[in-house]
Amino acid sequence: MQWPAQSPDLNPIEHLWSHLKKKLADYDTPPKGILELWERVQEEWEEIGPEVCQNLIESMPRCVEAVIKAKGGYTKY
Numbered sequence: 570m571q572w573p574a575q576s577p578d579l580n581p582i583e584h585l586w587s588h589l590k591k592k593l594a595d596y597d598t599p600p601k602g603i604l605e606l607w608e609r610v611q612e613e614w615e616e617i618g619p620e621v622c623q624n625l626i627e628s629m630p631r632c633v634e635a636v637i638k639a640k641g642g643y644t645k646y
Contacts, residue, residue, distance in 0.1 A: 579632055581625040588621060589613055 577583040592613040593606075600606035635644040 579629075579636060581629065584625050584628075585617070585622070588617065592616070 589610070593609055596609065600609060632644070638644075
């Protein structure tokens with residue numbers, strides 16, 4: 570299989586970043602500065618459970634199938 574250049578659909582880390590971004594958006598107030606933001610990122614990163622990573626791994630065949638079906642175009646992933 571040829572790997573599409575810069576395909577976020579086939580890059581599980583992109584989905585993990587999305588997960589982290591959603592967790593950071595759940596805070597009621599924005600961070601007061603870069604230090605507080607970094608602390609939140611570290612805290613939320615450490616809270617990512619193995620089941621989140623396992624789900625990403627298990628979703629890869631569906632992602633690949635969707636990209637092939639879309640002939641490299643847009644997918645829901």
